[in-house]
Amino acid sequence: MEKPALVASDIDGTILGTNEQVSSHTADVVGRVLANGIPFVLVSGRPPRWMPRIANAVGATGYAVCANGAVLYDVAEDRVIWQRGLSPVRLGDLGSALATAIPGSAVAAERVGARASDIESFIAEEEYRHAWPDGHDVASRAEVLGYPAVKLLVRHQGMTSGEMAAAATAVLGDEFAITYSTNAGLIEVSERGVTKATGLADVAERLGVAAADVIAFGDMPNDIPMLQWVGHGVAMANGHPELLEVADEVTGTNDENGVAQVLERWF
Structure with missing residues (x-):
């Protein structure tokens, strides 16, 4: 492509190395992108509360698409512009279906406030075990499903995420958006039609940039709609084999500064 008018990047496994840090080389290249007046947008499954640290590491102060496209966050203003969440009724329907689709699974809900600094509860059943080191409030399934949430996380340590996604899709069809960002027995479920692509499309429209002029980087199935x-x-x-199949290009690994390798063509 010609010099991109907007750069979008996933976080985990993409702009972050396996040490959970942004390398100085990648940070320098992203700095050159921003110095050229090109927006750099973080697009992640993570909620807003995780954005400031990553945004500061690369110097990004604009928009961040969070929770797999369910939240648009303004980094500079520390403000959630919108969220497209699941209502308690929808969560209840989802919980009932998952009991059939993935017996023995445990669930957690991600709730978002008006700002990243308004730490809303990540609330989970007692049986829920994080795929990553983290903490959470413990509650009954009724409490987890009883309040609006931007996404529901479903965990089953005896299955891969791919197996879980297939089982959930077999029961739910396209009634909800089902994806995953790790293969360690965790799927993430959002409202129907919510993807990283829909969130990024909103950002591009706000900035007056056509999809054809956007470049995006990712590593897992939740990045597929965005890369397409x-x-x-x-x-x-x-990256995951399913993502490699749809990508226009494959760059180096996250530990090889793969994002920077591509962006250095223009910046």
């Missing part, structure tokens, strides 16, 4: 929507979709070499 943009003009040039780049998968990390450490």
Whole structure:
């Protein structure tokens, strides 16, 4: 593609190395992107509360698409612009279906306030075990499903995420958006039609940038809609096979500064 008018990047496994840090080389290249007046947008499954640290590491102060497209967050203003969540009624329907689709699974809900600094509860059943080191409030399933949430996380340590997604899709069809960002027995469920692509499309429209002029980077199945929507979709070499199949290009791994390798063509 020609010099992109907007750069979008996933976080985990993409712009972050396995040490959970942004390398100085990648930060320098992103700095050159921003110095050229090109927006750099973080697009992640993470909620807003995780955005400030990553945004500060690369110097990004604009929009961040969070929770797999369910939240649009303004980094500079520390403000949630909108959220497209699941109502308690929808969560109740989802919980009932998952009991059939994935018996023995445990659930957690991600709730978002008006700002990243308004730490809303990540609330989970007692049986829920994080795929990553983290803490959470413990509650009954009724409490987890009883309040609006931007996404429901479903955990089953005896299955891969791919197996879980297939089982859930077999029961739910396209009634909800089902995806995953790790294969360690965790799927993430959002409202129907919510993806990283829909969130990024909103940002591009706000900035007056056409999809054909956007480049995006990712590594997991939750990045597939985004890489298919943009003009040039780049998968990390450490990416999931399903993502590698749809990417326009495969770059180096996250530990090899794969994002920077591509952006250095123009910046």
